Amino acid sequence: MKIGDKVVFLSETGGGTVAGFQGKNIVLVEDADGFQIPMTLNDVVVVDDTNDYSSAHSVESRKKKADVDDNVSVNLNLNDKREESRAEAQEREGGDVLSVWLAFVPVDARDISNTTFECYIVNDSNFFINFTYLSAEASRWSLRHTDVVEPNTKYFIEELSHSQISEIEHVQIQFIAYKHDKPFLLKAPVSADLRIDGVKFFKLHTFRQNIYFEQPALLFPLVEKEETKPIPSTNKRVGEKKQDEKEILVVDLHSSELLETTSGMNNTEILQYQLREFNSVMKEQMKNRGKKIVFIHGKGQGILRQAILHELRTKYKSCMSQDASFREYGYGATQVTIR
Structure with a gap:
């Protein structure tokens, strides 16, 4: 054949x-x-x-x-x-510049809440890509797939349901690029670390028109034009004001600040997302003793505030918490000091 x-x-x-x-x-x-x-x-x-x-x-x-x-x-x-x-293997003009993507395509975009998603490696270059695809659970990693992607092709990896997206919240794709039977400029090995937000898979506008698929897709750059180094993951949070080490870190946990839309999510799912954001910030800052963090949660019915206090009592017992200054942050903010 x-x-x-x-x-x-x-x-x-x-x-x-x-x-x-x-x-x-x-x-x-x-x-x-x-x-x-x-x-x-x-x-x-x-x-x-x-x-x-x-x-x-x-x-x-x-x-x-x-x-x-x-x-x-x-x-x-x-x-x-x-x-x-x-x-x-066909080469194209400009293809000696690496451009590699991780892509997710909904099988049925009309039913975004129930559809499954196809995962691909997109190799938009003249190089063969020998890759490993890994996912993390706590501090341990599991190999999900490994193979070679031919030049200028898409490689199907797996199909995932909504419930399986949580398995790939933290993934890493490592690969080397090379050519067969001809000389080429050496490319540095790539190790791209990605954090994938499962909530985005419930939102249709997350998936955009693109040149690689006929359907809308969610694309993560592993190497994007010109660079052979992995695209750094900023993991910048909406509503988070970056401060110097000695200054107070302010994190707004309002759903309107964290999510583009809450369509298709119930109150429990929204609360769980807010708590994941809270825990992510806390784990990231626990090494910075003396650091002050203000979590803005709003007054409302106090459900999010009580949930935050519960997390502090059970997971971060060494930390001190108090109501933040209402003059600066209004009512509905908690200040945490890392200890």
């Missing part, structure tokens, strides 16, 4: 033209609309140009033939595929 072959799907109706390969057993099939569909090698079969690749009879006859192929022929096909893929 090689790029340009016409193929049909064995497990479903349809087919197209082989546009490329991903990893060891994934083939990219371009359909009549120009969309590239990732399929396993076992789920497609090559057809002649004269055959109707949507014909059920054609599919069935080739499926029977595919079922009797032995492991030797499969391995030979994989080796042939690698050589074809390597020989057919």
Whole structure:
């Protein structure tokens, strides 16, 4: 099987033209609309140009033939595929500047609250990208995926539900870039650390039109034009006023400051998001003894204030808290001193 072959799907109706390969057993099939569909090698079969690749009879006859192929022929096909893929790697002008992205695409953007999300590595360069994709839980890391992305292609990694997004709140993508069978300018290894906010996946406007996908997507730059160093993660919080070490750090926990919209979120989900922000700031500042932090939570019914005080009593017992100056911050602010 090689790029340009016409193929049909064995497990479903349809087919197209082989546009490329991903990893060891994934083939990219371009359909009549120009969309590239990732399929396993076992789920497609090559057809002649004269055959109707949507014909059920054609599919069935080739499926029977595919079922009797032995492991030797499969391995030979994989080796042939690698050589074809390597020989057919197309370069473009300007592609020697690295540009690599982590992308999330909603499967059904019309039902953003219930849809799943496809995760891709986008390699917008003339280099092969050998990557590892890891996620963190506390201080321990787990390998989620590793493979090679061909030049100027998108690589499908995984599909995630809303409940699984929490698994990738902290991820790291490490990769090296190189070319086959030709000299190239050496690129420094990349290690990009990303913090992913799961709440954004509930908001349709988070996903923007782009040049890589027909659908709107959420794109995180790993290396973006010109630089071979990872794009630094600012993790700048909305409503947080950056202060010098000796000055008071002010963090506004109002939902209107933290979230672009609360559409689709109930009060419990909003409160949990505010507390995650509170705990994130506290953990970040616990090493700075004597540091003063003012959390603005508003007067309201006092639910957020009580939740903050509970967190302080149970998780940060060494810290001191008091009502912040109402002259400076109004009613509804708590000052915490790190000890």
